[in-house]
Amino acid sequence: MGKVDFYYLPGCPYCAQVERVLKELDVTYQRHEVPPDSNDRTVVRQVTGQTEVPAIVDISHGIEALSGNREIVDHLRATYAE
Numbered sequence: 001m002g003k004v005d006f007y008y009l010p011g012c013p014y015c016a017q018v019e020r021v022l023k024e025l026d027v028t029y030q031r032h033e034v035p036p037d038s039n040d041r042t043v044v045r046q047v048t049g050q051t052e053v054p055a056i057v058d059i060s061h062g063i064e065a066l067s068g069n070r071e072i073v074d075h076l077r078a079t080y081a082e
Contacts (some may be wrong), residue, residue: 004029004076005057007044009036014069015054021073025080029056 006022006029008015022029034041034053041051048055048065055067061079066072 003060005032005047006030007032007034007048007053007055009034009053012053017069018054018056018072018076021076025076027076027080 038051
Protein backbone atom coordinates (compact mmCIF):
# COMPACT_ATOMS: atom_id res chain seq x y z
CA MET A 1 0.00 0.00 0.00
CA GLY A 2 1.34 3.41 -0.95
CA LYS A 3 1.31 6.70 0.82
CA VAL A 4 -1.27 9.43 0.27
CA ASP A 5 -0.12 13.04 0.03
CA PHE A 6 -2.66 15.26 1.78
CA TYR A 7 -2.73 19.02 1.14
CA TYR A 8 -4.56 20.95 3.84
CA LEU A 9 -5.12 24.32 5.45
CA PRO A 10 -5.20 24.47 9.28
CA GLY A 11 -8.65 25.37 10.54
CA CYS A 12 -10.38 24.18 7.37
CA PRO A 13 -13.34 21.99 8.41
CA TYR A 14 -13.30 20.12 5.09
CA CYS A 15 -9.62 19.31 5.55
CA ALA A 16 -10.32 18.15 9.10
CA GLN A 17 -13.02 15.82 7.82
CA VAL A 18 -10.64 14.25 5.30
CA GLU A 19 -7.94 13.85 7.94
CA ARG A 20 -10.41 12.15 10.31
CA VAL A 21 -11.21 9.61 7.60
CA LEU A 22 -7.52 9.06 6.80
CA LYS A 23 -6.91 8.27 10.47
CA GLU A 24 -10.09 6.21 10.84
CA LEU A 25 -9.04 4.01 7.91
CA ASP A 26 -5.42 3.87 9.13
CA VAL A 27 -4.13 5.22 5.82
CA THR A 28 -0.44 6.14 5.66
CA TYR A 29 -0.29 9.78 4.61
CA GLN A 30 1.98 12.80 4.52
CA ARG A 31 0.50 16.17 5.45
CA HIS A 32 1.43 19.22 3.41
CA GLU A 33 0.24 22.51 4.88
CA VAL A 34 -0.65 25.17 2.33
CA PRO A 35 -0.68 28.96 2.81
CA PRO A 36 -4.00 30.67 3.56
CA ASP A 37 -3.76 32.84 0.43
CA SER A 38 -4.60 30.71 -2.61
CA ASN A 39 -2.23 32.84 -4.73
CA ASP A 40 0.67 31.53 -2.60
CA ARG A 41 -0.17 27.85 -2.99
CA THR A 42 2.45 27.16 -5.64
CA VAL A 43 3.38 23.73 -4.30
CA VAL A 44 -0.14 22.35 -4.37
CA ARG A 45 -0.70 23.98 -7.78
CA GLN A 46 2.43 22.33 -9.17
CA VAL A 47 1.43 18.93 -7.86
CA THR A 48 -2.34 18.91 -8.40
CA GLY A 49 -2.85 21.66 -10.98
CA GLN A 50 -5.12 23.63 -8.66
CA THR A 51 -5.08 25.59 -5.41
CA GLU A 52 -8.18 24.11 -3.77
CA VAL A 53 -7.89 22.21 -0.49
CA PRO A 54 -8.38 19.62 0.71
CA ALA A 55 -6.56 17.76 -2.01
CA ILE A 56 -4.87 14.40 -2.17
CA VAL A 57 -2.51 12.53 -4.41
CA ASP A 58 -2.75 8.74 -4.22
CA ILE A 59 -0.44 7.53 -6.98
CA SER A 60 -0.53 3.91 -5.86
CA HIS A 61 -4.27 3.90 -6.65
CA GLY A 62 -4.11 5.99 -9.84
CA ILE A 63 -5.10 9.34 -8.30
CA GLU A 64 -2.76 12.10 -9.47
CA ALA A 65 -4.97 14.82 -7.97
CA LEU A 66 -8.32 14.75 -6.23
CA SER A 67 -10.03 17.63 -4.46
CA GLY A 68 -13.29 18.22 -2.70
CA ASN A 69 -13.90 16.62 0.65
CA ARG A 70 -16.80 14.44 -0.53
CA GLU A 71 -14.87 13.11 -3.51
CA ILE A 72 -11.81 12.44 -1.36
CA VAL A 73 -13.79 10.72 1.39
CA ASP A 74 -15.61 8.58 -1.19
CA HIS A 75 -12.28 7.56 -2.73
CA LEU A 76 -10.72 6.77 0.64
CA ARG A 77 -13.68 4.68 1.81
CA ALA A 78 -13.91 2.80 -1.50
CA THR A 79 -10.18 2.16 -1.61
CA TYR A 80 -9.07 1.66 2.00
CA ALA A 81 -12.11 0.40 3.94
CA GLU A 82 -11.94 -3.28 4.78
